[in-house]
Every structure is written in C-alpha cells, then in structure tokens.
Amino acid sequence: MTSTRPDVEGLPETIPARMVNEFVYCPRLFHLEWVQGRFATSDDVEEGLYVHRVVDEPGGDLPDADDDLERFAGRTSRSLWLTSADLGVTAKLDIVEVEKDGTVVPVDYKKGSPDRNGKPWPADEIQSVLQGMLLRDAGYQVEQVEIWYAEPRRRVVIPLDDARVTRTRKLLAQAWEVAATKIAPPPLVGSPKCPGCSLVGLCLPDEVHALAVREREPARPRRVMAADPDNRPVYVMEQGAFVGVRRGRLEVFKEREQLGSYRLIDVSQLCLHGNVTVTPQVMRELFAREVPVCWFSYGGWFSGMAQGLPGKHVDLRRGQYTAPAETLLAVAGRMVEGKIRNCRTLLRRNAKTDTGPVVDQLRALASSAPAAEGFPSLLGIEGTSARLYFSRFTTMLAPASGLDIAAFDAHGRARRPPPDPVNTLLSFVYALLVKDLTVILNNVGFDPFSGVYHRPRYGRPALALDLAEEFRPLIADSTVIQLINNAEIRPRHITRSAGGCHLDKDGRRAVITAYERRLSQEIKHPVFGYRVNYRRALDVQARILAAHLTGELPEYTPFTTR
Numbered sequence: 001m002t003s004t005r006p007d008v009e010g011l012p013e014t015i016p017a018r019m020v021n022e023f024v025y026c027p028r029l030f031h032l033e034w035v036q037g038r039f040a041t042s043d044d045v046e047e048g049l050y051v052h053r054v055v056d057e058p059g060g061d062l063p064d065a066d067d068d069l070e071r072f073a074g075r076t077s078r079s080l081w082l083t084s085a086d087l088g089v090t091a092k093l094d095i096v097e098v099e100k101d102g103t104v105v106p107v108d109y110k111k112g113s114p115d116r117n118g119k120p121w122p123a124d125e126i127q128s129v130l131q132g133m134l135l136r137d138a139g140y141q142v143e144q145v146e147i148w149y150a151e152p153r154r155r156v157v158i159p160l161d162d163a164r165v166t167r168t169r170k171l172l173a174q175a176w177e178v179a180a181t182k183i184a185p186p187p188l189v190g191s192p193k194c195p196g197c198s199l200v201g202l203c204l205p206d207e208v209h210a211l212a213v214r215e216r217e218p219a220r221p222r223r224v225m226a227a228d229p230d231n232r233p234v235y236v237m238e239q240g241a242f243v244g245v246r247r248g249r250l251e252v253f254k255e256r257e258q259l260g261s262y263r264l265i266d267v268s269q270l271c272l273h274g275n276v277t278v279t280p281q282v283m284r285e286l287f288a289r290e291v292p293v294c295w296f297s298y299g300g301w302f303s304g305m306a307q308g309l310p311g312k313h314v315d316l317r318r319g320q321y322t323a324p325a326e327t328l329l330a331v332a333g334r335m336v337e338g339k340i341r342n343c344r345t346l347l348r349r350n351a352k353t354d355t356g357p358v359v360d361q362l363r364a365l366a367s368s369a370p371a372a373e374g375f376p377s378l379l380g381i382e383g384t385s386a387r388l389y390f391s392r393f394t395t396m397l398a399p400a401s402g403l404d405i406a407a408f409d410a411h412g413r414a415r416r417p418p419p420d421p422v423n424t425l426l427s428f429v430y431a432l433l434v435k436d437l438t439v440i441l442n443n444v445g446f447d448p449f450s451g452v453y454h455r456p457r458y459g460r461p462a463l464a465l466d467l468a469e470e471f472r473p474l475i476a477d478s479t480v481i482q483l484i485n486n487a488e489i490r491p492r493h494i495t496r497s498a499g500g501c502h503l504d505k506d507g508r509r510a511v512i513t514a515y516e517r518r519l520s521q522e523i524k525h526p527v528f529g530y531r532v533n534y535r536r537a538l539d540v541q542a543r544i545l546a547a548h549l550t551g552e553l554p555e556y557t558p559f560t561t562r
Contacts, residue, residue: 016089021124024126055079058079069102069140084134084137089134095108105143108128111150111151112151113149126168129168143159144159145157187204211544235271239274242254250282270282290307293307305435307439315550329374333372336378336469337558340366342559345473345561353395369381394406398484418500429511437542444543444546449461467541475534493510
C-alpha cells in the first residue's frame with residue numbers, strides 16, 4: 001500500500017486523521033488549522049472536549065496483532081496512538097475493542113448526533129475509516145468501525161468495505177494536495193456550516209467572498225462572525241504596584257493592599273504603565289493563555305510587548321516580507337485614502353463652523369492618494385491632508401471645557417513632548433490604539449514591526465502605525481473630542497513639566513475609560529452591513545490585509561465611514 005503524500009519539501013510525514021475530518025468538512029478550515037496552525041475555541045469545541053474526557057486517559061493494552069486475539073475477547077484499549085508511514089496518517093483511537101472472532105473494532109467518540117437518517121456525518125465516517133485502515137496496516141483484522149454519538153448515546157456501525165477504503169484514500173490524496181499549497185482554498189459560499197465553525201472569525205467566509213468578487217449589494221454577507229469576546233484589557237497605572245497570580249485570578253497589590261483582582265479568563269491584555277512589577281508566574285500563565293503583556297512609559301508611550309511564542313502563520317509573514325513595491329504602494333495608498341476620508345467625515349459631522357473649503361480639499365486629496373506615483377508623493381498627500389485637518393480640529397471642540405484649546409491652533413499637531421492639552425490627549429490615545437493594533441496584528445500572524453507605509457525603525461511597530469491611519473479619526477480623535485466636549489478631562493488633569501504637558505493619574509484613567517468605551521461602541525460595518533463594534537472591526541481589518549497579502553483578495557479595502 002503506497003502513501004498518497006506528495007513529494008513536496010517541508011510537508012510532514014503524516015497527516016492526523018482528525019485533520020482529514022476537517023478537510024471533508026471544509027478544505028479551507030483544514031488549511032487554516034493544519035497548514036497555517038491557526039486555532040480558535042468555541043462553545044462547540046469545549047463541549048466536544050468535555051464529552052471526550054472519558055476516553056482521553058490511556059488504559060488497557062491492545063494485544064499484538066500476532067497474538068491469538070480470540071483469547072482476549074472483550075479486551076478494551078483507550079487512547080491508543082497509531083501511525084502508518086505507508087498510509088501517511090497518524091491518529092489517536094479513542095477505544096479499540098477485541099471481538100470474540102479475533103477482529104478488532106475502533107470506536108470514535110463524537111458529541112452531537114448522527115444525521116436525520118441515523119447515518120454518520122461524512123467527515124466523521126472518513127475519520128473512523130482511517131482509524132480502521134491504520135489498524136489493518138498494523139496487522140489487525142478489522143471488518144467494521146463504529147462511532148459513538150453522545151446526544152442519543154448510541155453507536156453507528158460502518159462496514160469497512162473496499163468502496164469506503166478507496167474513497168477514503170482519494171480524499172486523503174486530495175487533502176495532501178491542499179496541504180502542499182501556500183494559499184488556503186476559497187471559503188464556502190452561503191454554507192450552513194460556517195455559523196457554527198470555531199474559525200469563522202478567522203476565516204471570514206462571507207467577507208472574503210464579497211471582497212473577492214466585489215459583490216456588496218444586494219448579496220450582503222450574513223453576520224456569521226464570532227461574537228466579540230468578553231475579556232478586556234487590564235491597565236495597571238499605580239506606581240510601585242505588584243502583579244501576581246493566585247487561584248486562577250490576576251491580583252494587583254501595593255504595600256500589601258489589594259488594588260484589584262480579575263479572573264484570568266476575563267483578561268485579554270495586561271497593560272503596565274511606568275514602574276509596575278510583574279512576577280514570572282504571571283508571565284508564564286499569560287503566555288500559556290496567549291495573553292500579551294504590554295509596557296508603557298509613565299506618560300503613556302507604548303514601549304514594548306511580550307507574548308509567548310510567535311504566530312505559526314509563516315506564509316503570511318513570508319507574503320508580508322516579499323510583497324513587491326507596487327503592492328505595498330497600492331495598500332499604503334488605500335490606507336491613506338481611508339484616513340483622509342474618515343478625517344473629512346469627522347469634520348463634516350462635528351465642526352461647529354464652516355469647514356466647506358477644507359472638506360472639499362480633503363475629498364480631492366483622498367481621491368489622489370491611491371494614484372500616487374511613489375511613496376514620496378503619497379507622503380506629501382498625507383502630510384498636506386493632516387495639516388488641513390488639524391488646522392480645523394479645534395472647530396470640533398467645546399471651549400467651555402476650560403482647557404487651553406487655542407494653544408493647539410498655535411502649535412498644530414506636535415509631540416515629544418506634547419506642548420498643549422489637546423496634543424497630550426491625542427498622543428496618549430494614539431499610543432493606546434497602536435498598542436491594540438500591535439496585539440491584533442501579532443495574533444493574526446503578522447510581524448507588527450515590518451510596515452507597508454511607515455518605514456521600519458528600531459522599536460517602532462510600523463505595520464500597527466499603518467493600520468492605525470484609517471482608525472485614528474474614528475477611534476482616537478473621536479475619543480479626544482468626547483473627552484473634551486463632555487468635560488471628562490479638566491485642567492486639573494494636566495500637569496506641565498520639561499516644556500510639555502502630561503496627564504496625571506486620574507486623567508490617564510479617564511482617557512483609558514473613554515477609549516475602551518469607544519472601542520465597545522457598535523456601528524454598521526461600511527462594507528459588510530452588519531453591526532460590529534470597533535474592537536472587532538480592528539481585527540477584521542487586519543485579516544482583510546492578511547488575505548490580500550497572501551493572495552486571497554485582489555486588493556486592500558480600507559475601513560471608511562460615510
């Protein structure tokens with residue numbers, strides 16, 4: 001029996017039978033999980049793990065195939081690993097039972113139930129047949145395989161005949177062919193499988209299809225994305241604080257006084273401002289949960305991040321590093337276009353004086369950005385639009401806040417250090433936005449420090465700065481406008497030193513609260529039409545960029561509001 005594995009450098013020697021199950025269910029899911037190493041849990045996944053726990057503990061030895069197996073009738077072996085180089089398959093068999101006639105029967109445990117006709121689902125059947133083939137390859141006599149479904153609590157028997165073996169070998173060969181490709185197969189179109197898939201939030205089936213074929217109306221994608229996770233960042237700003245972990249909780253202390261306690265499952269990031277100590281136990285626990293630890297200076301400058309091992313999506317990083325200059329310029333042009341259009345929209349909605357001439361100029365600049373002949377030209381377009389936009393920025397602010405707003409008109413957009421309260425707020429919120437995008441890009445599989453528009457520099461997350469461009473007006477600038485106009489930031493929150501303005505502890509806390517509130521605000525997605533909050537929109541946009549750089553999408557589509 002010859003292996004169906006193609007002779008392609010870099011492919012593993014064997015493919016897990018469980019991954020062939022995924023291939024039958026959806027070839028794209030198979031590629032994302034096995035080839036790209038991307039995984040996400042869900043309620044269905046956790047339920048399956050719970051059902052499976054009864055057979056996860058190894059127990060009972062399976063007699064050798066050369067033994068007189070009839071003497072071992074009734075013997076049961078649990079959690080048995082088998083591998084066949086000839087088949088090119090490996091699998092963990094939940095249960096193997098020895099029958100009276102000396103044959104053996106693999107029994108696979110599955111949550112749920114068979115189809116309406118009482119038959120096994122195709123993906124489940126293929127996985128079980130592969131287990132039977134592995135046992136045959138090891139010298140055992142196998143006449144049938146069985147699947148135990150947890151919901152009806154009964155078994156479904158599948159004869160291991162020649163037709164099933166032949167069909168399974170053909171599907172195995174097809175799975176190997178897909179595994180040898182760098183680009184994932186296209187998503188299923190309108191499939192009922194997608195809403196229940198754990199990777200729907202990573203795969204974005206309807207979104208990718210809509211952008212690939214440029215169909216936005218009337219074929220609007222279904223809202224099948226994964227729900228916004230319940231976990232949120234934890235910010236520690238108390239100087240001299242100590243962060244530890246105990247009994248599944250993240251705990252913050254200072255001089256033996258507990259300042260906060262959070263369940264680890266509720267923590268998406270740990271953000272440390274200034275001089276805060278974190279224990280090695282915390283680092284190990286957060287790394288195991290793929291939760292990043294982010295460090296900020298006392299004033300809020302994002303200075304570093306740690307997060308376990310890097311992402312497994314090697315093909316994405318390869319596509320990021322090797323993208324031709326014309327591709328990078330096209331993406332950068334669309335990003336700058338998105339930023340300018342969003343700045344224009346923010347001015348039109350919030351300006352308290354006439355900004356007609358500036359709005360018209362911004363419209364013309366936005367249209368010219370995608371057609372820029374090179375990066376110097378694009379940089380000029382972006383710089384001109386920024387000067388125009390910030391020249392009218394204070395028209396969106398309420399002077400009754402008591403802050404020195406006029407100083408911003410005198411300084412313009414300035415930083416390091418920011419010379420006035422408005423610049424201070426903008427710099428602080430921009431750092432928060434870049435932090436979140438750095439975490440998201442890292443989770444997707446990008447190298448956040450290799451940019452498209454911003455040039456790489458030591459310690460600068462250039463790609464996060466790129467993606468931040470189109471979201472600065474919508475998230476960061478809008479947060480600053482709300483903080484000032486709602487009087488959430490007052491002059492007492494601003495301190496002056498070393499020629500610059502800085503936020504005190506209460507001011508930083510108020511800004512972070514407003515920023516997180518803005519991220520949680522739901523909007524109608526401008527391309528796909530469903531309701532989504534800004535936190536999720538950042539993640540979707542990063543995945544759209546990834547799909548373009550890996551060749552799935554013909555162009556990059558920026559996030560713009562009307």
